Amino acid sequence: METGTLGEVVPMPTPSMEDYLERIYLLMSEKGYARVSDIAEHLGVHPSSVTKMVQKLDREEYLVYEKYRGLMLTKKGQKVGKRLVERHAMLESFLRLIGVDEADVYEDVEGIEHHLSSNTLDCMTQFVEFFEDKPELMNQFREFREQERASEE
Ligand SMILES: [Mn+2]
Numbered sequence: 001m002e003t004g005t006l007g008e009v010v011p012m013p014t015p016s017m018e019d020y021l022e023r024i025y026l027l028m029s030e031k032g033y034a035r036v037s038d039i040a041e042h043l044g045v046h047p048s049s050v051t052k053m054v055q056k057l058d059r060e061e062y063l064v065y066e067k068y069r070g071l072m073l074t075k076k077g078q079k080v081g082k083r084l085v086e087r088h089a090m091l092e093s094f095l096r097l098i099g100v101d102e103a104d105v106y107e108d109v110e111g112i113e114h115h116l117s118s119n120t121l122d123c124m125t126q127f128v129e130f131f132e133d134k135p136e137l138m139n140q141f142r143e144f145r146e147q148e149r150a151s152e153e
Pocket of ligand 1: 022088109110113
């Protein structure tokens with residue numbers, strides 16, 4: 001991942017549209033297709049909500065949806081979907097680096113990912129890149145954290 005690519009300013013869809021696009025992009029890359037029922041199951045929503053959102057994403061040219069043929073991401077949809085998935089992955093790396101419990105990582109990313117400015121995303125990306133490149137510094141931070149936790153007990 002190149003520094004700065006996540007914070008690049010391009011018009012982004014609304015938070016819930018982002019969740020759908022992110023999930024559709026993942027399903028397409030894992031299985032080659034994304035069915036309304038699969039999307040509904042993964043997002044924990046009713047299939048009729050998926051159909052509504054998919055129609056909206058179609059109107060905004062993120063994908064092409066035909067009722068009996070399924071959906072295909074457009075170039076724009078693929079580009080945005082990829083960035084959403086990369087942003088999610090970077091945020092997971094960030095939370096792991098600062099020591100967040102594994103059990104909280106996924107839900108916390110889902111909670112914050114739509115609400116960070118592009119500058120903040122760039123800063124976090126740089127932070128992750130810096131520390132992933134310097135494991136000895138990371139270990140110093142881990143030791144510091146463990147001491148802090150031990151002294152709290
Ligand atoms: Mn996500």
